[in-house]
Amino acid sequence: KAGVTQTPRYLIKTRGQQVTLSCSPISGHRSVSWYQQTPGQGLQFLFEYFSETQRNKGNFPGRFSGRQFSNSRSEMNVSTLELGDSALYLCASSLGTGVAKNIQYFGAGTRLSVL
Amino acid sequence: DAKTTQPPSMDCAEGRAANLPCNHSTISGNEYVYWYRQIHSQGPQYIIHGLKNNETNEMASLIITEDRKSSTLILPHATLRDTAVYYCIVRVAASGYSTLTFGKGTMLLVSP
Numbered sequence: 001k002a003g004v005t006q007t008p009r010y011l012i013k014t015r016g017q018q019v020t021l022s023c024s025p026i027s028g029h030r031s032v033s034w035y036q037q038t039p040g041q042g043l044q045f046l047f048e049y050f051s052e053t054q055r056n057k058g059n060f061p062g063r064f065s066g067r068q069f070s071n072s073r074s075e076m077n078v079s080t081l082e083l084g085d086s087a088l089y090l091c092a093s094s095l096g097t098g099v100a101k102n103i104q105y106f107g108a109g110t111r112l113s114v115l
Numbered sequence: 116d117a118k119t120t121q122p123p124s125m126d127c128a129e130g131r132a133a134n135l136p137c138n139h140s141t142i143s144g145n146e147y148v149y150w151y152r153q154i155h156s157q158g159p160q161y162i163i164h165g166l167k168n169n170e171t172n173e174m175a176s177l178i179i180t181e182d183r184k185s186s187t188l189i190l191p192h193a194t195l196r197d198t199a200v201y202y203c204i205v206r207v208a209a210s211g212y213s214t215l216t217f218g219k220g221t222m223l224l225v226s227p
Binding site for chain 1: 147164208215
């Protein structure tokens with residue numbers, strides 16, 4: 001079974017631009033979560049989508065948004081990029097219910113550099 | 116979710132057992148213990164989880180104390196590829212969403 005796929009793997013943007021990252025979950029998984037990882041703040045939760053609905057959101061500004069499609073694929077968007085948005089963005093999928101909801105399978109991440 | 120405390124770093128010789136402790140003294144009765152690890156520059160990887168009984172799978176064993184206030188992840192025969200940051204996370208299974216809160220974890224260095 002294919003794992004979680006994130007595209008692109010690397011991105012370079014300049015301040016003020018916007019970016020869209022994509023995540024394809026494991027087949028059959030209905031939950032997709034996004035995390036940001038930086039050396040200073042570690043792994044931080046951005047948001048979770050389940051059956052096309054945002055189920056939970058972390059403490060990030062409104063410039064960070066996401067959505068989930070009917071096939072469970074998800075995208076996250078960051079508008080008006082700032083230097084501090086440079087990070088590894090990780091997507092994780094899970095079945096989304098019961099004990100297994102907390103068993104998340106992570107992709108390799110998208111490394112975003114903002115210049 | 117209950118707070119967890121882990122040592123910042125540990126060393127282990129290749130081939131020996133690595134025992135990684137986690138303290139979760141405020142854990143409640145319906146919270147599970149989950150372990151993940153993150154090898155450098157990769158996404159985190161799920162290892163194992165448990166409620167109160169000891170658990171074992173092909174990757175590791177999880178020992179939870181009787182009072183559930185602490186647990187130990189055991190890698191029985193550590194290899195160089197087990198060098199990673201290990202995260203202990205305590206989570207309720209019955210909540211309506213799946214959000215993992217990662218602390219700083221334990222950096223395990225396996226040496227030849």
